[in-house]
Amino acid sequence: xxxxxxxxxxxxxxxxxxxxxxxxxxxxxxxxxxxxxxxxxxxxxxxxxxxxxxxxxxxxxxxxxxxxxxxxxxxxxxxxxxxxxxxxxxxxxxxxxxxxxxxxxxxxxxxxxxxxxxxxxxxxxxxxxxxxxxxxxxxxxxxxxxxxxxxxxxxxxxxxxxxxxxxxxxxxxxxxxxxxxxxxxxxxxxxxxxxxxxxxxxxxxxxxxxxxxxxxxxxxxxxxxxxxxxxxxxxxxxxxxxxxxxxxxxxxxxxxxxxxxxxxxxxxxxxxxxxxxx
Amino acid sequence: xxxxxxxxxxxxxxxxxxxxxxxxxxxxxxxxxxxxxxxxxxxxxxxxxxxxxxxxxxxxxxxxxxxxxxxxxxxxxxxxxxxxxxxxxxxxxxxxxxxxxxxxxxxxxxxxxxxxxxxxxxxxxxxxxxxxxxxxxxxxxxxxxxxxxxxxxxxxxxxxxxxxxxxxxxxxxxxxxxxxxxxxxxxxxxxxxxxxxxxxxxxxxxxxxxxxxxxxxxxxxxxxxxxxxxxxxxxxxxxxxxxxxxxxxxxxxxxxxxxxxxxxxxxxxxxxxxxx
Numbered sequence: 264x265x266x267x268x269x270x271x272x273x274x275x276x277x278x279x280x281x282x283x284x285x286x287x288x289x290x291x292x293x294x295x296x297x298x299x300x301x302x303x304x305x306x307x308x309x310x311x312x313x314x315x316x317x318x319x320x321x322x323x324x325x326x327x328x329x330x331x332x333x334x335x336x337x338x339x340x341x342x343x344x345x346x347x348x349x350x351x352x353x354x355x356x357x358x359x360x361x362x363x364x365x366x367x368x369x370x371x372x373x374x375x376x377x378x379x380x381x382x383x384x385x386x387x388x389x390x391x392x393x394x395x396x397x398x399x400x401x402x403x404x405x406x407x408x409x410x411x412x413x414x415x416x417x418x419x420x421x422x423x424x425x426x427x428x429x430x431x432x433x434x435x436x437x438x439x440x441x442x443x444x445x446x447x448x449x450x451x452x453x454x455x456x457x458x459x460x461x462x463x464x465x466x467x468x469x470x471x472x473x474x475x476x477x478x479x480x481x482x483x484x485x486x487x488x489x490x491x492x493x494x495x496x497x498x499x500x501x502x503x504x505x506x507x508x509x510x511x512x513x514x515x516x517x518x519x520x521x522x523x524x525x526x527x528x529x530x531x532x533x534x535x536x537x538x539x540x541x
Numbered sequence: 542x543x544x545x546x547x548x549x550x551x552x553x554x555x556x557x558x559x560x561x562x563x564x565x566x567x568x569x570x571x572x573x574x575x576x577x578x579x580x581x582x583x584x585x586x587x588x589x590x591x592x593x594x595x596x597x598x599x600x601x602x603x604x605x606x607x608x609x610x611x612x613x614x615x616x617x618x619x620x621x622x623x624x625x626x627x628x629x630x631x632x633x634x635x636x637x638x639x640x641x642x643x644x645x646x647x648x649x650x651x652x653x654x655x656x657x658x659x660x661x662x663x664x665x666x667x668x669x670x671x672x673x674x675x676x677x678x679x680x681x682x683x684x685x686x687x688x689x690x691x692x693x694x695x696x697x698x699x700x701x702x703x704x705x706x707x708x709x710x711x712x713x714x715x716x717x718x719x720x721x722x723x724x725x726x727x728x729x730x731x732x733x734x735x736x737x738x739x740x741x742x743x744x745x746x747x748x749x750x751x752x753x754x755x756x757x758x759x760x761x762x763x764x765x766x767x768x769x770x771x772x773x774x775x776x777x778x779x780x781x782x783x784x785x786x787x788x789x790x791x792x793x794x795x796x797x798x799x800x801x802x803x804x805x806x807x808x809x810x811x812x813x814x815x816x817x
Binding site: 276466 | 560582583584585631632634679680683684685686687688690709712713714715716717718720741744781782783785786787789790793794797799808811812815817
């Protein structure tokens with residue numbers, strides 16, 4: 264499963280006084296088994312890009328291709344693309360509407376004509392993946408804690424069995440336990456040869472969990488590469504909105520002073536480097 | 542803004558109608574005028590409910606909430622309390638009411654019945670502080686999540702409150718915007734504003750005077766940020782807190798003798814300790 268974005272442009276309020284180019288010449292690919300993080304300042308175009316990936320926004324110029332199918336208006340394949348690409352919005356718990364968790368999780372599969380045993384299996388799989396007990400299925404989702412609601416909302420997207428999961432700021436507002444559970448979910452999802460596209464402004468988290476990182480600024484890709492490549496890039500180049508994580512910043516200064524051999528964003532590694540100078 | 546506002550909870554409890562569970566249980570908390578208090582706790586611990594008591598959005602089902610000595614459960618006091626205390630929600634969509642940036646910012650001052658010149662002055666000031674002046678004529682729907690969060694702050698500041706309640710108000714901001722947002726808060730606090738800040742980002746609490754920890758609706762710990770970071774790992778695990786990476790590094794460097802125990806988890810101090 265591959266998602267390809269080729270020379271994608273998007274302008275809000277085109278030909279109006281408030282015209283604003285949100286995306287300019289965006290190109291990248293993401294494959295099954297990968298976690299690709301998209302980082303950038305607020306207003307950099309991250310969410311606009313995310314909404315292109317399942318055809319919620321149709322490309323004005325350029326291409327978005329999912330498993331060989333083009334995202335295009337009136338495309339007969341748009342339905343299939345939306346089935347393959349699950350999009351989890353910021354604060355997805357605000358989209359919860361059903362009276363029980365089970366109804367909430369059944370909504371998308373039923374829309375895809377999935378029922379009976381397969382529906383039950385899908386729900387069970389999504390609940391297990393997201394780390395929720397089956398006993399919650401009969402509960403009213405509005406009575407759950409914030410972290411649980413977030414997971415129910417994500418599970419309802421997973422129940423549609425997407426091959427590509429696009430998460431827009433999934434850890435915002437979650438406590439450390441909730442965030443750790445979500446990170447575990449992202450890694451589990453990737454292990455099943457599926458792809459995760461993780462949109463975030465949390466550079467530290469992106470460095471820790473990603474296979475590749477795409478850095479956006481003012482709607483353009485300014486760099487893409489492995490976490491180490493991106494860390495090097497950000498140490499040497501100022502990017503709007505992105506502050507270096509403290510540990511990475513110290514690590515870079517120590518290396519530039521000739522006191523350590525490399526750079527890292529992990530405190531344990533940096534402490535070990537400081538303990539074992541060059 | 543003249544001085545800060547003092548806040549007080551005395552045996553405060555809160556239970557949502559129809560819910561069997563108390564969200565807050567017997568909370569006693571005194572916040573001095575111009576103090577910055579960080580409120581921590583896992584999801585569902587009662588942090589947001591606590592904030593809503595302080596601007597009389599919710600009234601304790603038992604106990605007392607006082608704002609500058611005014612009882613929040615007195616209908617006559619609600620106007621005064623809300624003129625003094627502004628709340629910025631976690632999700633800006635929950636408090637943005639107008640479709641144009643400057644109209645939204647003007648909503649609070651308009652409700653205070655201020656003359657139009659004064660409303661304009663406050664809107665200008667609030668949009669300048671929050672870096673949104675060039676977006677004043679923009680449709681709110683074209684703003685990014687982070688810009689909306691700054692707009693919510695602008696709306697709160699336009700009331701010129703003496704106390705600001707922040708409910709995860711930086712959660713949608715990028716790292717630089719978060720630093721800038723917190724710089725605004727630091728300046729307001731320096732000018733005498735009382736700040737009560739709910740956050741999950743422990744690196745944000747170093748500027749606070751005091752840290753308060755809630756667990757299942759009860760206040761279970763309070764102390765300085767330094768005392769907080771010295772709490773054992775078991776406490777952090779129980780509360781679902783993750784030590785910020787810089788605090789982890791500081792602890793490891795203390796163990797290895799590279800920095801002194803007195804060094805706080807602050808990048809400038811660690812940099813100095815490492816002679817950088």
